[in-house]
Amino acid sequence: MPLIEVIDVSKEYANGEETIRPLDGVSLSIEEGDYVSLMGASGSGKSTLLNLIAGIDQATAGKIIVAGTDITRLSRGKLADWRAANIGYVFQTHNLIPVLTAYENVELPLLLLPMSASERRKRVAIAMEAVDLTSRAKHYPRQMSGGQEQRVGIARAIVSNPTVVVADEPTGSLDDETTEQILQLLSRVNEELDMTLLMVTHDADAGERARRRIRLERGRLMENGKELQTAKLHTA
Amino acid sequence: MLKFIPYVFKSLWRHRARTLLTVSGTAVALLVFCFIGAVQQGMLALTSGDDAGRTLIVFQENRFCPQSSRLPQDYESTIAKLPGVQEVVPVKVFTNNCRASLDAIVFQGLPPEKLKAWRDIDLQSGNWSAFSDQDDAALVGIDVATRRGLSVGDKFTIGDVSVVVQGVFKSPSAAENNLIFTQLEFLQRARGANDVGTVTMLEVHLNDTADPEALAKQIDQAFHAGPVGTTTRTKGMFQADTLADLAELIGFVHWLGYACVGLVLSLVATTTVMSVQDRIKEHAVLQTLGLRPLRVFGLVLTESLLLSTIGGILGVAGSVLLLSSTGMSIAAEGVTIAFEPSLPLAMQGVVVSVVVGLLAGLAPGWHASRTEIVSALRHA
Numbered sequence: 001m002p003l004i005e006v007i008d009v010s011k012e013y014a015n016g017e018e019t020i021r022p023l024d025g026v027s028l029s030i031e032e033g034d035y036v037s038l039m040g041a042s043g044s045g046k047s048t049l050l051n052l053i054a055g056i057d058q059a060t061a062g063k064i065i066v067a068g069t070d071i072t073r074l075s076r077g078k079l080a081d082w083r084a085a086n087i088g089y090v091f092q093t094h095n096l097i098p099v100l101t102a103y104e105n106v107e108l109p110l111l112l113l114p115m116s117a118s119e120r121r122k123r124v125a126i127a128m129e130a131v132d133l134t135s136r137a138k139h140y141p142r143q144m145s146g147g148q149e150q151r152v153g154i155a156r157a158i159v160s161n162p163t164v165v166v167a168d169e170p171t172g173s174l175d176d177e178t179t180e181q182i183l184q185l186l187s188r189v190n191e192e193l194d195m196t197l198l199m200v201t202h203d204a205d206a207g208e209r210a211r212r213r214i215r216l217e218r219g220r221l222m223e224n225g226k227e228l229q230t231a232k233l234h235t236a
Numbered sequence: 237m238l239k240f241i242p243y244v245f246k247s248l249w250r251h252r253a254r255t256l257l258t259v260s261g262t263a264v265a266l267l268v269f270c271f272i273g274a275v276q277q278g279m280l281a282l283t284s285g286d287d288a289g290r291t292l293i294v295f296q297e298n299r300f301c302p303q304s305s306r307l308p309q310d311y312e313s314t315i316a317k318l319p320g321v322q323e324v325v326p327v328k329v330f331t332n333n334c335r336a337s338l339d340a341i342v343f344q345g346l347p348p349e350k351l352k353a354w355r356d357i358d359l360q361s362g363n364w365s366a367f368s369d370q371d372d373a374a375l376v377g378i379d380v381a382t383r384r385g386l387s388v389g390d391k392f393t394i395g396d397v398s399v400v401v402q403g404v405f406k407s408p409s410a411a412e413n414n415l416i417f418t419q420l421e422f423l424q425r426a427r428g429a430n431d432v433g434t435v436t437m438l439e440v441h442l443n444d445t446a447d448p449e450a451l452a453k454q455i456d457q458a459f460h461a462g463p464v465g466t467t468t469r470t471k472g473m474f475q476a477d478t479l480a481d482l483a484e485l486i487g488f489v490h491w492l493g494y495a496c497v498g499l500v501l502s503l504v505a506t507t508t509v510m511s512v513q514d515r516i517k518e519h520a521v522l523q524t525l526g527l528r529p530l531r532v533f534g535l536v537l538t539e540s541l542l543l544s545t546i547g548g549i550l551g552v553a554g555s556v557l558l559l560s561s562t563g564m565s566i567a568a569e570g571v572t573i574a575f576e577p578s579l580p581l582a583m584q585g586v587v588v589s590v591v592v593g594l595l596a597g598l599a600p601g602w603h604a605s606r607t608e609i610v611s612a613l614r615h616a
């Protein structure tokens with residue numbers, strides 16, 4: 001059974017009097033341990049799909065099942081709990097909390113889980129080591145470079161050992177050298193930590209690093225030149 | 237939620253200028269609130285104390301300022317014979333200012349033995365025998381002594397009345413801590429006057445069975461045809477009538493107290509709204525990480541609560557310190573209202589700041605918790 005099942009999902013929103021429909025009945029399956037890149041032109045809906053899978057946006061129609069949970073049926077509060085336990089989110093602009101140190105930023109998701117302080121310390125230490133930033137633990141975001149901030153962001157995403165790590169343009173604001181470091185780090189997250197990784201990118205080179213490369217074109221998902229077809233949602 | 241308290245403190249510290257301004261504004265408003273409360277409390281204590289209803293004050297008819305009331309002292313013996321009267325205390329009053337003043341000095345001259353028997357005062361320094369033995373001796377209330385820097389052995393003159401301090405006393409009645417007691421005869425002869433045989437007022441202490449109103453009428457009736465007519469009221473009513481103008485002003489001033497609460501509410505709410513607007517994206521990130529909307533609401537509420545409560549506690553502490561160290565009071569026509577800090581008033585101030593903090597955080601907290609994550613993440 002796939003880890004993630006996106007079934008016949010549509011998303012529309014109003015922009016003034018116009019209704020925009022970035023996703024129109026798309027379906028997708030992702031297996032556990034996959035590394036999937038999602039590419040497409042600006043405004044094609046790739047970030048929208050990522051946000052729907054991450055549970056921070058609501059689909060207009062369809063179902064999204066992650067590790068057996070239909071997240072489209074969860075209330076806001078339950079969805080937040082679900083995200084805390086299952087999703088690691090890497091943002092394009094890092095989005096670290098400026099008043100917290102690197103260590104505290106990484107520890108933040110663990111504060112939402114039932115966990116002892118010693119267990120939290122252990123996990124943060126492992127995550128900081130994984131991104132090679134142990135020496136920067138007490139630094140604030142303003143004291144770090146963009147690449148270091150993004151590595152802290154990745155440590156924050158993996159620290160709770162989530163079901164899925166989603167990354168929205170994780171190299172979008174970085175120079176070439178740092179981009180390479182971050183892409184290598186994400187590959188390690190997938191291969192060494194065996195985490196399922198879904199990455200949105202507009203950078204073809206970055207997309208090539210993934211094992212599966214999916215494109216969003218005119219609201220449809222394409223893989224290897226063919227539209228992805230999975231079981232359609234049956235409504236009574 | 238407690239795990240996020242350091243984050244809340246750090247967020248407040250991040251905008252320390254804004255935080256300090258809000259806290260200090262709240263502190264000043266709560267200081268004023270408590271100050272007004274202390275004035276009202278002082279007024280209430282005068283008109284509703286234990287002896288306010290069981291003691292009668294006999295004053296010269298149609299006289300208000302103590303300087304102008306001159307009752308024959310022998311009225312004392314006539315009143316003492318009336319049934320229900322336990323004791324009559326003749327009192328001569330002198331004040332350096334009959335009008336409302338923050339630094340009016342009020343002397344009360346009483347026979348020493350009656351002063352000792354009918355005033356619940358506790359000497360902090362000096363002794364009774366030195367007071368009784370010396371003609372120009374004075375017992376000074378602790379608040380006057382603090383305000384004027386007086387101690388035993390000091391000689392001072394106010395409005396041509398020169399006395400030597402032979403004791404500093406403390407009374408459970410805050411108003412009395414602002415009085416200076418002398419011997420009756422000394423005050424009758426003070427300033428070169430010869431007022432022996434006249435007093436400003438007679439204080440009539442009743443026994444438990446007496447009806448104050450009926451007795452007051454009886455007293456006024458007895459002297460109706462005499463050389464000097466009298467007006468007799470309970471002590472509470474006398475003080476309320478004497479301070480009527482001030483009471484009206486104090487009644488109006490309590491609205492300023494409510495205005496202070498409103499000010500704190502708007503100040504803390506403004507700061508909290510600004511803080512939420514500054515951190516729309518940050519709250520969206522926290523929600524992405526898995527913070528429930530209710531917890532975001534709680535974080536904002538905690539921030540607002542901390543701002544208001546810290547400011548409130550500082551303001552309350554400041555007012556208690558100010559009032560207790562300065563012993564401030566206001567007097568009019570020889571009656572003194574003491575601005576007295578008290579534990580219930582301090583508690584009231586803290587509770588007000590807590591409630592205001594909660595109220596101020598409600599709307600911004602709700603707004604922060606209802607923000608759509610995706611659109612907030614796009615927020616610059």
